[in-house]
Amino acid sequence: MPALKLASTRRDFPRPYTTVDVLIFTVVDDALKVLLVQRPSGSDDPFPGLWALPGGFVNVDLDADLEACARRKLREKTGVASPYLEQLGSWGGATRDPRGWSATHAYFALMPADGVVLAKGANAADVAWFTVDDALLAKKKLAFDHAGILRAGVERLRGKVEYTSLPAFLLPEPFTLPQLQRTYEIVLGRPVDKSGFRTRMMAADFLAEAGVVESGSNRPPMGYRLKDRDAPVFFPRTFSPRG
Amino acid sequence: MPALKLASTRRDFPRPYTTVDVLIFTVVDDALKVLLVQRPSGSDDPFPGLWALPGGFVNVDLDADLEACARRKLREKTGVASPYLEQLGSWGGATRDPRGWSATHAYFALMPADGVVLAKGANAADVAWFTVDDALLAKKKLAFDHAGILRAGVERLRGKVEYTSLPAFLLPEPFTLPQLQRTYEIVLGRPVDKSGFRTRMMAADFLAEAGVVESGSNRPPMGYRLKDRDAPVFFPRTFSPRG
């Protein structure tokens, strides 16, 4: 039965490279940012000098599974241990890496900018935050198919922000409702009604009061923490304006 | 610079197996079905005799990219060339395959049952449709982590059916609005209001009239085809009843 024999030996066929890449998002200076790393120049690695998503080969000895691999890379680049992390999808093919057939598993992470210590130098290449719109507008050529992956990630993020509490993961706790609203507006790229926003947030019941926050010469806002830092909440409806 | 050397040689690290699995859904006998294949018994392949999702190793020579690989496996099992196909996610880890670290890229496909010719015998193991609820209720142990993948696929399908035209891909054309409504009800597992259903479908503007269909002893319904067989339409709101 040759067919069976083929199936049995297929495991010895050439194996594609397996990598994991992470889209790390945050909000700084009223803009949505993504973390990119510069590929080493002058080496025999592909795309020398270009900016790329942080990531790399799965290490069969270190990584128990794909998500663990993503968290390891996250930790190595940012020092942040447990941000919000979600699988985005996978990209694989014969031509995306000049070294051969490869498949990457892409994740995206949301984190507040404050606790991040960018791991430059030493065993890490240069690392920096880029405004996503700049990174997407092809001013900057990204390595591999990372531009497409970034585009997909931003699209997924913008889409889910319409009906989830995801932006809350971009803020340090405690945060105020005006701050949260501002974050929604930054990600969505459009203003959001104040009253409706607050009603929705409170109705979703995912915020816990954390005492008023002192501010300047005006009414001090209430601070909030997430009741559950592990998962976002889904709103019953979308944010879209009349239509 | 040892770090760079490490990065450069990392490509020679042990590589995980790369596979693609496909969740093939259809509706038969008023039930949502999924296609499973029986793993060969008596061979040295893992999980002999158990039912599994159709899939297997990426063939670096045959498959230009992951989606092409999924379509190839789809064609091999069902004879259907271009059904609706969407990436579901990826699952990878050290223990899911006893042969070693492996990662699978899961897709899900929707197709009408009528044109399918199940490819039994010869180089394919036994192939059959299973009602998803039966397959999920652990009456049947699936190979690998396929039970979890199936669960995720059904969840994704049920979720998206609330706000997309996906069920239309489960029907042969031309189909009628009552048939389409029935399909929604089968996937969702609950009744849907007739009038509201029709209003939504027409408002979404994705159906083209295809002449009345003759039926038995009653008013003949209008037949419809999809304006675009490549992508579903997204409704502005969800189906959920009051609340």
Add this chain to the structure above:
DNA sequence: CCAATAGTGTCTGTTAGACAATATACA
């Protein structure tokens, strides 16, 4: 004229969005 299914109309409670009003701080 009856049975059976297809298709349309109508009514009503809910609600999202727009915007106005009030609250609370500091100077």
Add this chain to the structure above:
DNA sequence: TGTATATTGTCTAACAGACACTATTGG
């Protein structure tokens, strides 16, 4: 009291869900 921001209240048009009604076929 004035200014700046936070927070709450109100009003209304749109609409989803429930359900009743009409349409069209065959017997």
